[in-house]
Amino acid sequence: MNRTRRVLLVVSVAAMLVAAASALTWLSQARTVHGDEPEGGVMVAQGEPTAASAAVPGGPGFYMCGAPSFTPRYSGYQWAYSQQELRNTGGSPSYWDAPVALPHGATVTKFVLYFDDSSASDDTYAALYRCGLDSGTCITSAFATSSGAPGYGFAEDGTISVPVIDNQSYVYMAEASLPTTTAVGLIGVRIDYGFSAKVPLVTKDH
Secondary structure (H helix, E strand, O other), X not given: OOHHHHHHHHHHHHHHHHHHHHHHHHHHHHHOOOOOOOOOEEEEEOOXXXXXXXXXXXXXXXXXXXXXXXXXXXXXXXXXEEOOEEEEOOOOOEEEEEEEOOOOOOEEEEEEEEEEEOOOOOOOEEEEEEEEOOOOOEEEEEEEEOOOOXXXXXXXXXXXXXXXXXXXXEEEEEEEEEOOOOOEEEXXXXXXXXXXXXXXXXXXXX
C-alpha cells in the first residue's frame, strides 16, 4: 500500500469515528426530552432531572388508601380537600372509614399513616381494624399517630395484631380521625403485606 492510500485510509477512519461520536451525542440528547423520567429522578425541565424523594421502605406487597377513599362516619361533618389532603373544617373531631381489600392469606407486615401535622397540640391518627362477619365486633390490628412529628411526614406500626388476612370470616377497614383544626391533614394510609414462603420437601430419592 502506497503512502497516498495510507493517508486516505487514516482520514476515512477518523471521519467515521467523528460521525459515530456525533450520532451518539445526538441520541443521548434526543432521549432526554421534557416529560421523560430518567432513571433516579423526575424531569422538571428539559435535560434537568432532580432526585426523586426517598420511599418509605416496606412491602413486598403494598395497598395504598388515599384520603379520597375515606367516607365520613356521620353526614353532619364539615370538611375540605386540598389536592389529596383531607382536613376537618367543622367544630368537632371527625372520624373517617375506608374499606380495605387485601389478598386472602396475606400477612400484614406494616401499617403506615401519611399526614400533614402543623399543629403543636392536635394530631391525627389512623388504625387498621378486623371485624367479624358474624358479629359487630372489631379489633385493632395496627395503629399510627402523627404525635411528635410536625409538618409533612409519616408514622408506622410494624407490630400487627392477627396479621394474617382471613377474608372468609372477617372484613377489614381503616379508620382515621381528624381534630378540629385545618392545620392537620390526612393524606392516606399504606398497608404492607407479604406471603409466607412454602418450601417444598426435598428428599434424596426425589
